[in-house]
Amino acid sequence: MDGDLAPIPELLALCERHDAWLYVDDAHGFGVLGDGGRGSLSHWRVPASAASRLIYMATLGKAAGVAGAFLAGGHAVIEWLLQRARTYMFATAAPAMIAEALRASLRVIEAEGWRRERLAELREKLRVGLQGLPWHAPHSDTAIQPLILGDNATALAVMAALEERGIWVPAIRPPTVPVGTARLRITLSADHRVEDVDRLCTALRDIATH
Ligand SMILES: *Cc1c(COP(=O)(O)O)cnc(C)c1O
Numbered sequence: 001m002d003g004d005l006a007p008i009p010e011l012l013a014l015c016e017r018h019d020a021w022l023y024v025d026d027a028h029g030f031g032v033l034g035d036g037g038r039g040s041l042s043h044w045r046v047p048a049s050a051a052s053r054l055i056y057m058a059t060l061g062k063a064a065g066v067a068g069a070f071l072a073g074g075h076a077v078i079e080w081l082l083q084r085a086r087t088y089m090f091a092t093a094a095p096a097m098i099a100e101a102l103r104a105s106l107r108v109i110e111a112e113g114w115r116r117e118r119l120a121e122l123r124e125k126l127r128v129g130l131q132g133l134p135w136h137a138p139h140s141d142t143a144i145q146p147l148i149l150g151d152n153a154t155a156l157a158v159m160a161a162l163e164e165r166g167i168w169v170p171a172i173r174p175p176t177v178p179v180g181t182a183r184l185r186i187t188l189s190a191d192h193r194v195e196d197v198d199r200l201c202t203a204l205r206d207i208a209t210h
Contacts, residue, residue, distance in 0.1 A: 002140065022055070030059070030063060056073065064102060066101045114190075130145075133208050150180060159171040162204075
């Protein structure tokens with residue numbers, strides 16, 4: 001909800017100290033962050049030697065645009081889950097159609113770095129465009145760009161005013177986020193155009209001054 005990044009190297013150092021494992025849920029990192037969209041571990045340059053302490057999960061319904069999720073870890077962990085994870089054992093396998101769509105997605109993720117570049121361009125455009133508004137836009141290096149409005153009523157009113165202007169940005173309120181930090185969760189996508197970001201910023205400025 002903040003668009004922030006978990007400090008994975010520090011968390012791994014903590015795990016090292018306490019002989020613990022780290023489970024990474026990279027639903028928003030996979031396909032977006034790191035070299036070739038490989039995700040948060042690549043973003044943080046986590047060395048391969050850390051793999052024995054890591055369980056890496058990413059979902060496939062966000063950047064990959066398909067459905068489902070995958071889990072990567074050491075051989076023993078994966079074997080154990082195959083034998084013991086009831087939700088996995090008693091569910092029907094993902095259809096081949098989904099697997100093939102995912103293979104196509106993975107090729108796009110790997111080959112089309114321009115999508116991540118576009119995202120970075122849009123992010124920068126938005127950062128500049130949100131300046132001067134009466135609301136706080138915390139720094140975010142991800143596709144998620146929060147605009148903190150404070151109270152619930154304001155968040156809902158601004159969301160409605162944007163919707164009237166044909167722009168869909170969901171308001172996120174407590175308990176999903178801490179009390180007093182109701183916000184708009186702006187989510188950028190490589191499919192957005194610079195003009196879309198301009199239109200959003202113009203609309204927000206208009207709403208802020210009325
Ligand atoms: C979206 C999300 C999930 C769930 O993904 P589904 O594909 O809807 O099952 C899990 N973890 C995080 C952090 C998410 O953002």
